[in-house]
Amino acid sequence: MSTRNSPRILLHEVGPRDGLQVEKAVVPIEKKEAWLRDLMASGLDIIQVGSFVHPEKVPQMADTDELFRRLTAGKVSSAILSGLALNEKGLERGLACGVEMFCMGASASETHSRKNTGMGTEESTKRIISAAKTAAAAGKKVQVSVQSAFGCGFEGPISEERVLNMVRAYLEAGLRNISLADTAGHANPAQVERLFGAVLKMDKDIECACHFHNTYGLGMANMFAAMRAGVVSFETSFAGLGGCPFTKVAAGNVATEDFAHALQRERLRVDVNLDRLIAVARDAAAHFGRDLQGFVYKTGAIGKVASG
Amino acid sequence: MSTRNSPRILLHEVGPRDGLQVEKAVVPIEKKEAWLRDLMASGLDIIQVGSFVHPEKVPQMADTDELFRRLTAGKVSSAILSGLALNEKGLERGLACGVEMFCMGASASETHSRKNTGMGTEESTKRIISAAKTAAAAGKKVQVSVQSAFGCGFEGPISEERVLNMVRAYLEAGLRNISLADTAGHANPAQVERLFGAVLKMDKDIECACHFHNTYGLGMANMFAAMRAGVVSFETSFAGLGGCPFTKVAAGNVATEDFAHALQRERLRVDVNLDRLIAVARDAAAHFGRDLQGFVYKTGAIGKVASG
Secondary structure, eight states: HHHOOOOOEEEEIIIIIGGGGGGGSSSHHHHHHHHHHHHHHHHHHHEEEEEEETTTTGGGTTTHHHHHHHHHOOOOOEEEEEEEESSSHHHHHHHHOOOEEEEEESSHHHHHHHHHHHSSSHHHHHHHHHHHHHHHHHTTEEEEEEEEEOOOOTBBOOOOOHHHHHHHHHTTTTEEEEEEETTSSSSOOOOOOOOHHHTTTTTTTTTEEEEOTTSSOOHHHHHHHHHHOOEEEEEEEEGGGGTTTTTSOOOOOOBBBHHHHHHHHTOOOOOOOHHHHHHHHHHHHHTTTSOOOOOHHOOOOOOHHHHH | HHHHHHOOOEEEOOOIIIIIIGGGSSSOHHHHHHHHHHHHHHOOOOEEEEEOOOOOOOOOGHHHHHHHHHHTTOOOOOOOEEEEEOOOHHHHHHHTTTTTTEEEEEEEOOOOOHHHHSSOOHHHHHHHEEEEEEETTTOOOOEEEEEETTOOTTTTTOOHHHHHHHHHHHHHHTEEEEEEEEETOOHHHHHHHHHHHHTTTTTTTOOOEEEEEETOOOOOHHHHHHHHHOEEEEEGGGGOOOTTTTTTOOBBBBOOOHHHHHHOOOOOOOTSSSSHHHHHHHHHHHHTOOOOOOHHHOEEEEEEEEOO
């Protein structure tokens, strides 16, 4: 199976951003910092610290700049710290506080784009490309994404051509680290393989990332379909936190520890400290006082169960 | 993707057996009958009505014989009614009450086998083969399974050779409808593809079925891996009910309506009445008064959401 032919599997933890932004209660910065430091120490490749959005619009992310300052000061972890910026103002803030990798994106859904940014897809894509070029010119890693790439809660199906046109625009701007995000959770495994297959054919140096929401129970199946297609970077959230507040139906991401557990069953990414990931997820469930969507933090890893 | 190359996808609903047997409260027979009639009317191919086990051991299944009598009287649905029998006594009861397809199996895990049946794998397999031959001779459809085929909650890993030896014994007895069951939920997609690949190579007329528990969040991903390998029959439970009371860690099956929903997104099995499946799952959640593991019965189908 494809996992055996995929030497590179990068784990990008997005829970501190995509997870915490939808939690009603703002998580205290000390708690966030503790989770982030544990995630950094667990061997994950990239950690998304937060987003640079207006603090009144998303108060859960108001401390992103301060978190970057704390985590980059005297940093020894090799984990790359990413931040989500959706406009020039966000980019400016990110450049000022030590972001190592900028994640930027536009939605393939006209309606989702307008609700999220006040701009349509075309204008939003242009703005993102301009900001991404600035970030790259400043020596930062940059990942650009196509949101709602597999369907939209407002519009329904999104044409493959619309997605490929956005990817083409990114490639023409020299941006080759490209994520397709299933914002509404509409993707299915066959579609995932088709669409990533088409994207990966467009450029030999393209590096693809994926981001799936588990709204209809297909998140993990879609991750494996993406792996088979040749995607190298996988966005997940600890404990399965997540969702998007600006789509009509939203559900969590695939849980980081569930995906790492699945990979390790095939002896992939055994360098990742699964116990530590499980501990963070358990602490998150305790903090929020409810069952979260992850499985493995509840059951324990298989080896641990058998010997327990 | 494989789904496009798999003309046959059979849906085998096992919730009335594998789901209800682990519910603390016995579901009244009238409620079971209503769910079963709805499931039969929804276009699923096979419905597992219940199991023939000792009523004191599993009181939830004490009404299996009566359910078969009610459902087969004047039956017009083309759905095949299956029943689980794990010994000769069960077979006898099933033959007396109108079972159309017998599901029988033995565990590849010595420990699981002994806890479940009081016999080791070898003896249990022999007894099952003998009973299966009797059922086949009586003109019944028969499916034989290897339980704990992908790992065991007690023993940990189960060797592929152990599983293949059981399959070989089934094939030598002329039994070609063979299910591999992931009783403990240990399977991962790469393993699923490898093991089913090896099994399917053993006989050109073999027909494979799969049964996954979602203990570690991989149920749906494993279903798609099985489909890719060439498995034709998929066992699921309405609302994601399920588990096995005799393993150390147990969790639900993949939800029937979630799997049907995923298939229909690719225009497969559009003959199945998804609305009806969702209604049954919702009624089950209402009956038990708690959130069950399925996704789609909570969110609604994608088309319905977009237009809602």
